[in-house]
Amino acid sequence: MGIARPERCPDGASTCLLWRERLTRPEKDRKESDRMNPLKTLSDFGQAAWLDFLARSFIEKGDLKRLVDQDDLRGVTSNPAIFEKAIADTDEYDAAVASFLAGNDASVSTLYDHLAMQDIRRAADVLRPVYESTRGADGYVSLEVSPYLANDTEGTIAEARRFWAEVDRPNLMVKVPATDAGVPAIRTLTSEGLNINVTLLFSQTAYEQVARAYIDGLRERLRNGGDISRISSVASFFISRIDVAVDKLLEAKMAGAAPAEAERIGALRGKVAIANGKQAYQRYKRLFGEDFDDLRAAGARAQRLLWASTGTKNKAYSDVLYIDELIGPDTVNTMPPATMDAFRDHGHVGYTLEADVDEADAVMRSVADLGVDIEAVAHELVVDGVRLFADAADKLLGSVARKRLAALGDKVNAQSLVLPQDLTDAVARLTEDWRASGAIRRLWAGDASLWTNAGEDKWLGWLRVVETETSRVDELIKFQRDVAELEFADALLIGMGGSSLGPEVLAETFGAPGRAARLHVIDSTDPEQIAAIESRINLKRTLFIVASKSGGTLEPNILKDYFYEKVAAALGRGEVGSRFVAITDPGSSMEEAAKAASFWRTFHGEPTIGGRYAVLSRFGLAPAAVTGMNLRMFLQNAQAMAWTCGPDAPPADNPGVQLGLTLGAAARAGRDKVTLIASPAIRTFGAWAEQLIAESTGKQGKGLIPVDNEPAADLAAYGPDRVFIYLRLRKASNLAQDEFVAALERAGHPVARIDIASPDRIVQEFFRFEIATAVAGSVIGINPFDQPDVEASKVRTRELSAAIEQTGALPAQQPAAQVGPFTLYADPAGAGAIAEAARSGGLAGALNAHFNRLVPGDYVALLAYLNRNEANTEVLQGARKALLERRRVATCLGFGPRFLHSTGQAYKGGPNTGVFLQITADHAADLPVPGRKLSFGQVEAAQAAGDLAVLEERGRRFLRVHVSGDVAEGLRQIAGAVG
The missing domain is CATH 3.40.50.10490 (Glucose-6-phosphate isomerase like protein; domain 1)
Structure with a gap:
């Protein structure tokens, strides 16, 4: 195979010395296999071959090392699509998932990060000798920041810093997109000494902005006394996608042109991407020429152009077209495996990058004369690229979410939907809408436009309350021990709505183990009911918990006054305050009343959580503590569902979102009667869910009507306005209920089944239903946080x-x-x-x-x-x-x-x-x-x-x-x- 050699090294080539050394070696000193393998001869022209692929077995079986040894492979790039194929299509990650989750549960993104970073570290270690032998010019492995952050500068910077710290390898490159938000991130991260692979470059103008951001970052680091000699960067210039987009425009113009003109236009197909790349390389030489000499003298490397998207999309073109035509010094070509195999087999090596530059200029002028705006095409490709990367990330995280649930088994309550075809189709459309718009991430980010833009963002504290309470659970555990030492026989919770119904579920589902106090709830002004509760407790051995967010609700106030006087009469006024605990928001009138009456404790709620969403806050946890419940286990169970319904679980694999979309779609279709069926041992959950759904969605003439604890009847009694939710406690299921629900399904009624392994897992349903209700509110078009x-x-x-x-x-x-x-x-x-x-x-x-x-x-x-x-x-x-x-x-x-x-x-x-x-x-x-x-x-x-x-x-x-x-x-x- 003949090799054309350039006469000189281009200005600013950071690999120039290595390139010269390789190029000047005597031909006879190179092995015959080297000369016959085009991949190995690429480096003779200063171009490094990188692989656009990574998988665990590929590393473990030694395939990556073989490519390094046999093909002179010098780097690896990865992206969400690559990891998605590796994780979704094989079982090679299953053991790692199970092992990681055996220690502690984790969110979907945390699990993915763990898996990806393991692979990145191992690949970096395989490539470390390349990194050392090329003195840091090559040997890199790239890991991409989340495509969801493509328009978030600060988020990109934060994630890149985290990747850099956690991977902890000098030959890591963090991939950052060349979006408007990405450019300042590139400058900042370069100034901090990170290696950056800039991705999604199509435009020469955008490339220049990226290159200048890199140069500015180096200058800033140098001014601050930092070392710039070990910083590397590549600018990933996408090739084949340009031809795909421009060819379509050219073909449209050919359709209306005269034959001769159509032939002339047609001759430009398949040439624009290479011409665009060649012009970009000329810019590279100018940008990293004499003006870069001062930085080069301080040890800086030029930011190499990396040719990305080099797999040929059009089968009419050579499968090695985008490698053959773009070979030149100080460049990188990252190839998908099939393209690398093809180039190894029949690639042509030559110094082609600066050949026929005039012809490339002519091609670009010709398409411009035809009205094809390359900058506009590039802009659309960036937008589309961000979308495609986000789509791939959705698929990736969906795969990880499924593997997480499979590994956890019955530690997370399972959900299945049996829906008629029309509702199935409606939910599928909504699911895709939510996925494409990033709605679940917007929900977790507090985007009020997801609902009515009426301040809903101020009421989303419940989303992260489990993490908050976990971080400070020791305070409640101490309270629990103090209560146990005082040996209260009973506890009476005084509250209304969300302040009482959540604790009621806990009291009636779990009871009181050992010496813990029995929890009772009073949420009525009916005198007979008050008297009945009073008769069941010993006033001298009862702890009273007054729960009111605002402190202005009538019922808790007058009930508090009533029992306060009763205890005062039984114990004396000097002792009565020691028997009362308040749960209220900071600064409320209830807090002031508690101080005035010398209450034993006051627990603060979170002002950004409405009462009906507050069960996983102090409003539920403090009463749970009194009953002797294992609070750490309570929060672990709740966290498992919070992660399952988190922002990183795509809508199709997010059970809370799926339930909410089902309820919202059902409401739109006239199926607005949400009928709750629960196993007897967990029946009180229905009353809590009833208030959550009704109070959240029923307004402005819209909403869902929850139907709790309705007696069963013949199937003919149920109309087409129903949707059923069956909460089935596996260890205490009711055969009659099972048969009834199965009959409903056979009759074509929509049914959401929730399978609960044990009573302690009921706490997971609090979070699932909160997410579902918020999602349903968005679909219905109301504010789910006011009343x-x-x-x-x-x-x-x-x-x-x-x-x-x-x-x-x-x-x-x-x-x-x-x-x-x-x-x-x-x-x-x-x-x-x-x-x-x-x-x-x-x-x-x-x-x-x-x-x-x-x-x-x-x-x-x-x-x-x-x-x-x-x-x-x-x-x-x-x-x-x-x-x-x-x-x-x-x-x-x-x-x-x-x-x-x-x-x-x-x-x-x-x-x-x-x-x-x-x-x-x-x-x-x-x-x-x-x-x-x-x-x-x-x-x-x-x-x-x-x-x-x-x-x-x-x-x-x-x-x-x-x-x-x-x-x-x-x-x-x-x-x-x-x-």
Whole structure:
């Protein structure tokens, strides 16, 4: 094979001495195999052959070293697409994944970094002799910063620094894209002594900017007294993609041209990329010529041009075209394996880079004359390149996410979706939209535009609260030990909504091990319920936990006052404060009240977390501590799901996102009744999820209506407005539930199955459902972090409570009808028909007339301002079943005022598809509110009246049935009349 040799070394060639040494060796001193292997002779012309590929087995089996030894391979480049193929298409990383996760769980990106950096270190070690023998000119392995950071200068700098520190090899090159944000990062990182491989270069103008950033970085480092002699950089100039893009433009112009003109245009195809590269090389020589001499004298190396994307895309072109034509001193060609094999087999080596430069100039002038703007083409290729790299990163992280879950097994609750085809297609479209727009990363970054741009970013503290609480869990563990030493028999949590429902799940799911206190929850103003709770605890041996974010919520305040007085009477005022703990946001009125009353402890919540998202903060952890729960395990379980649903788990492999997209797509399709089914041992989770979903999504006439603990019925009772979520506790599953859910699936209803290995894993569902709810809110188009209609009910309650204190009673209301012990009140639109039906058909007639207003897609909600005990619940559950079977609509049950801080938001602000039956009653025994001129029974009555007032304002269909006399008998009659 003949070799054309240049007469001189180009100005500024950093490998010039090595190149001269190699070039001047006698031909006879080189082995015959060297002369016959074009790869090995590339270095005779100052060009280094690098490989655009890396995989674990490729290193472990010695293939990389063989290329170094046999082909004079001098470097390796990697990118997300390369790692994705290696990780996804083989099982060679499975053992490493399992080994890493056996110690501690980790996020998807942390796991990927671990795997990638292992490979990078090992490859760098294989290439270290090349690095040493070339005095740092070659022997590099490149690792790319996340393509998600392509437009983030500071993020790029931070990740590059981290890579440099963690890989800890001098022959590492960090790949940084040549975007507007990447250029200043290149300068900064060079000034800090990092080796940078600049990627995604298509434009000569962009190349010059990159080169100057490198030079400026060197000068800055030199001014600061740093060593610049060991810094290397390459500028990866992409080749084949230019021809792909320009050829399409040329072919479009050929289509409308005369034959001779079309032939002339066609002759330019396949020539522009090489011409662009040759012109870029001329710029390189100018940039690193005399003006670089002072830096060269200080030991600096020129930033070599690296030809990237050298695999031929057009099969009509030679498969070694982009190597044969770009060989020259002080350059690098990084080849994919197939191209390297082809060049080894039939490549032509010669000094081609500066051959026919005039012809290259002519080619570039010709395409410009045709109206092809190379700079514009380059700009589009950069944008497209960033997108393609991000797409590859999505695939890569998806592969890692799947391997992580496979390795963890049942340590993370599994989720599966069985959806009808139309919903499957809708979720798939949303999944791709979310992936392409980086929506899950935007969510974690606090991008309010994902929702309504109404300040949602101020309410995202729940995303990272597990990490925060893990870092300071020792404080809670000490509190837990202190509580245990005091040997409290009971703990009573006083709160509403998110402050009470999360701890209730923990209390009823886990109980209290050993000597720990039994946790009770009070979230009602019903005097019978308060009295029942009081009867179950020993006031002298109970710790009271008052939970209120703002401190301004009525119910926790008056309940706190009530029990404070009771404990004071039992222990004396000097001791009472030592039995109370507050959980509240910093600076709240509750904190001030706790200080004034000398509470034992005050735990601060996170102001950026709304109450219903607060269960994994101190609002859930402090009550959990009292019960003796293993707090570290609690947080580890929660963290496992947080990582599973993290910003680095692409939407298709992110179970929280998938559940949220399913719920959002279902709502758009009219399937807005989210029916929650749970194994008996974890049934209370449904009430927590119910308030999260309803209060977050039900507003502006949109939203999801959660249906918790609905009795099962014949399949014909369920309409096309349903979507089901089945939380199945594997070790305590219910066969009847299993068969029921399977029947729903066979009938074509959408079902999300969540498989939970053990009760302690229920904490993972808090995070999954929070992510899912936030995602669903984005799809629906609402702010999932406010609750405007809950506030409206609070305002009405305060007004009515003030009226009671002034006059001793609620303002009188005009009933629609009186039927025995039942007084009926209805919304204006239905009052006449209901009154008429009551006159002719009694209570059953009135209820029938009310429920006759139901149409397909509606739901019924029973709102009971009564004692939430087993007897009342059982009767009302029977009424639900009768309504479900007879009316074939979704049914909900809420006890007031508890539901006001939960589903009450959706009932008033969500879709106007609810038909409400409110049940109130006289109280056989009432309890006074300390320091107020009203009783708990009056407060409950004010809350019920305020509830109806807001329902009326919103144009909702309601009927209130007030029971006088025997409440239990009245409730049975109502349930019977419904049936």
